Amino acid sequence: MSKNGQGLLEVLKGQESDLLADWIKEQSGVAPRRGASIRESEVRDQCKEFLGLFQSAIRDGGADDIQGPRWGGVRELLSNLSRTRGLQGFSPSETASFVFSLKKPLFTRLGRAHAKDAEGLAEATWSANQLLDSLGLYTTEVHQKAREEVISRQQQEMLELSTPVVKLWEGILALPMIGTLDSARTQVVMESLLQRIVETGSNIAIIDITGVPTVDTLTAQHLLKTVTAARLMGAECIISGIRPQIAQTIVHLGVDLGDVTTKASLADAFAIALERTGRGVRKVRAGS
Amino acid sequence: MERIPILKMGDFLIVTIQVDMHDRLVTTLQDDLTSMISSHGSHGVLIDISSLDMVDSFIGRMIGNIAGMSRVLDAETVVVGMRPAVAITLVELGLSLDGVRTALDVEKGMILLRASTRRRLTEEDEDGRDEG
Structure with a gap:
């Protein structure tokens, strides 16, 4: 050689x-x-x-x-x-x-x-x-x-980008979820949501799943985990943005969302969140 | 022997857990708390676990048990100040602490306790009026 x-x-x-x-x-x-x-x-x-x-x-x-x-x-x-x-x-x-x-x-x-x-x-x-x-x-x-x-x-980067927690009002947080929910993402979402709940002292968190393309049993389970963890800390969760197909899927799969409040749109969820914190929205003048 | 102090505040009892929990401590706490509830006739128990940064299934069950015991003795239990990591751990352990009320901090917990006891008192009044 x-x-x-x-x-x-x-x-x-x-x-x-x-x-x-x-x-x-x-x-x-x-x-x-x-x-x-x-x-x-x-x-x-x-x-x-x-x-x-x-x-x-x-x-x-x-x-x-x-x-x-x-x-x-x-x-x-x-x-x-x-x-x-x-x-x-x-x-x-x-x-x-x-x-x-x-x-x-x-x-x-x-x-x-x-x-x-x-x-x-x-x-x-x-x-x-x-x-x-x-x-x-x-x-x-x-x-x-x-x-x-x-x-x-x-x-x-995508993981970090896609999980912003926004403050809608004093004591009300919103979490617009975008993309498929898997275990790793749920973990990040859960952690950032709970952290923000502590930081802002919010009573109500709205989880908006308009941007989640499909919901299967696993996704539902992840969602319920997040809701339970928030409840343990003393915050209430509302799930909003459930599309008609997803509502059907959830029922067909036999997923039990328990006593979690669900709303069709973020606006409805926000309204009920305001009501629960003792606030309301009223019209100040006749608009168009 | 170390024990966890139980503070009486009006109608309520306040327990702050600031040390690592172990079996003996938990049994002592349960003994103390139940006897305090019955001797003072308290209507509410507030457990602050904001200094607790590590939990296992034992502690989780312990919190559930204390809540159950208080309920039997006609006192509401509110657990306050649970840290995110602790909440995640409990969920992963499958302990959702059903039947235990929770609040973000002591202040909100007190508001919750007051509201629930007030509600109960008014309900009792209404019942009394109905009967009368």
Whole structure:
């Protein structure tokens, strides 16, 4: 293996600038980029840095294990590269082609170096191939991981965005729920509602489910949990915004909403909340 | 031995739980409270648990039991100041404390107690008038 690594290294060192030029040409040929363009000078810098690190990694650690500490520099370069390219909108295969496009110019040169030695050529090609494959796969992995991070961050943001607790009046809170209710969201909703109840000292909380697309037994259970928790703290809950279909579903499913007050619209719920806190709305002058 | 103090305020009794509850303490509290209710003829009990930041099923059941005992002795129980985390825990444990009235703080709890005893007194008056 070290012999092959040696051969690879000689090729890399001897014809570096030549190889670099070919590699860049190869890359500009691959995959026409839609919108997500990258400057050629940047590509050149990245390629040059990669070749430098690649050489020193082979020299120090051999071509065996890219997870080893010797390959740390190369790995870091590749993960930075695939992260930035991922954010620029490159697809995983476009990102991986950065590494894979090195194959052609490299193998051509290996072939020339081992012109008389078929067995040596096969071996050198095989080891270089393996190495580049694992590096290419590594970029894909990082690319995917970066995407997953973006997705999970967005999920978190959505979770925070979609559960505002608003104060309608002194002692009356409203919680307009939007989107599907699952266990994780219910937990967040419950916590923020109870926290606000404590902060504002509100007696009544209106949970508006106009924005909840479907209600199944699980969702109903989550809602009831929130209502019970609020009741335990001394606040009363009113559920509003129940659409006709949802009312039918609730009855068909046999969900028992118990003694929870339910109203068709937020306005009705607000009216009853005002009444319960000893207030009312009256017209001050004849309007249109 | 440590005990939880029970304060008498007019017609009502006030219990503030500020330490971690354990079995012995709870039995003592139940003994003290029931004997206080019967000796003073109290109509309402207010339990403040705003300093309680950890509950288990035992404490949950204990609160329910105290409420039940007071009701048997003709006193209303109001639990006040439950923290969000405690409320969530009790719900997850499946203890919804049915039959226990709750309020956000001591002040609101007192208003609730007064209202319910007043209602009861007027009802009694009306009953008396009907009979007379």
